[in-house]
Amino acid sequence: MCVIVLLWLCLASGFLLALLIHKLSPRFQTKHEQNPLFLFFQDLIRYGKTKQSKRDYWLHKLDVPKRWFWHFYAVSVVWNGLLLVLSLHLKLQNQSYPQWLTYLLSFLCGMQWNESQGVGSLFHQLDLGHLSGTALFISASLLQHSSLVTLARLRTGNSGTVKTFDHGVPHGGWFELVSCPHYFAELLIYVSLGLVFGGLSLTWWTVVSYVLFNQALAAQLCQEFYMTKFEGYPRHRYAFLPFVL
Ligand SMILES: NC(=O)c1ccc[n+]([C@@H]2O[C@H](COP(=O)([O-])OP(=O)(O)OC[C@H]3O[C@@H](n4cnc5c(N)ncnc54)[C@H](OP(=O)(O)O)[C@@H]3O)[C@@H](O)[C@H]2O)c1
Numbered sequence: 001m002c003v004i005v006l007l008w009l010c011l012a013s014g015f016l017l018a019l020l021i022h023k024l025s026p027r028f029q030t031k032h033e034q035n036p037l038f039l040f041f042q043d044l045i046r047y048g049k050t051k052q053s054k055r056d057y058w059l060h061k062l063d064v065p066k067r068w069f070w071h072f073y074a075v076s077v078v079w080n081g082l083l084l085v086l087s088l089h090l091k092l093q094n095q096s097y098p099q100w101l102t103y104l105l106s107f108l109c110g111m112q113w114n115e116s117q118g119v120g121s122l123f124h125q126l127d128l129g130h131l132s133g134t135a136l137f138i139s140a141s142l143l144q145h146s147s148l149v150t151l152a153r154l155r156t157g158n159s160g161t162v163k164t165f166d167h168g169v170p171h172g173g174w175f176e177l178v179s180c181p182h183y184f185a186e187l188l189i190y191v192s193l194g195l196v197f198g199g200l201s202l203t204w205w206t207v208v209s210y211v212l213f214n215q216a217l218a219a220q221l222c223q224e225f226y227m228t229k230f231e232g233y234p235r236h237r238y239a240f241l242p243f244v245l
Contacts, residue, residue: 005110008206015213018045019220049167050221091122110203133195136188144185146173151182169230176234177242179223183215184240216240 022045025038032038043052043059047066090097096119097105106112147170154168174181190211194204219240226233238245 002107002110002203004108005203005206008203008210012206012210012213015210015217019213019217022217022220045217046221050218050225108203109197109201110206111197111200127198129195129198133192133197136192136195140185140188140192143174144182144189147175147182147185150175167225167229169226169233174242176237178219178238178240179226180215180219180240183219183222184242186215187211187241216245219245 018041021041025042039056040059043055043062046052086101087097150170150172154170155162155164155166157163174184178184187208190204190208194201194208197204216239223237223239227235
């Protein structure tokens with residue numbers, strides 16, 4: 001098994017384990033709530049609004065700013081931009097991929113990248129996976145955007161000026177079904193890319209499983225935050241996956 005698949009599987013398993021431990025923890029919470037290991041675990045799995053307000057001084061030393069996430073986008077834009085430009089260039093020149101790129105893509109995607117994937121006109125290469133993946137990608141991105149707009153409006157109202165930094169109860173649209181439709185949309189976005197790969201990239205499905213478990217954990221913590229903070233919070237809402245979780 002390729003090392004990248006193993007890495008993603010480890011990350012996914014780590015989040016699944018954390019989710020299971022957290023789900024079981026209320027049973028021994030009162031007994032262990034002062035235990036440093038228990039406190040450390042709870043601190044490790046939380047960020048943003050679900051982070052406890054009173055934390056030991058040393059725990060703050062482990063914090064990193066959320067804005068550091070821009071590295072992820074910088075690497076992604078540069079790498080995928082290069083791939084796109086190179087692919088289009090080779091296509092227009094009617095040349096095949098260089099061997100180093102074929103090896104690298106096979107290694108990263110966990111599937112055999114063969115020459116037949118780069119022949120034929122771009123239009124003739126379109127298949128059901130590309131079309132359904134693109135449709136899902138667009139719908140999920142719209143869902144994520146509208147959900148984040150709803151969250152932003154809890155702080156700004158319709159004026160666009162920030163009036164409060166408090167958290168409120170989101171209503172409307174998919175928020176009536178789940179507490180975190182933006183996390184659900186995130187999962188769908190990753191699934192949509194799996195469809196574009198024709199469902200054949202093992203590596204990608206391990207990435208999807210990682211997103212599934214880390215967003216499930218974040219949604220669970222968010223749901224608990226809402227239930228604790230807002231007395232009348234709608235109990236029928238699921239946390240993450242409509243009618244499932
Ligand atoms: N693919 C991955 O592995 C991965 C991992 C993490 C996140 N993400 C994606 O990144 C996006 C952001 O994630 P996130 O965990 O930062 O989301 P989040 O905690 O829900 O926060 C999103 C924004 O909405 C605000 N907000 C959240 N709940 C609110 C409420 N009830 N009232 C008012 N404002 C509220 C937050 O402010 P505060 O910060 O002040 O709470 C923040 O500005 C999501 O779409 C998520 O799916 C992806």
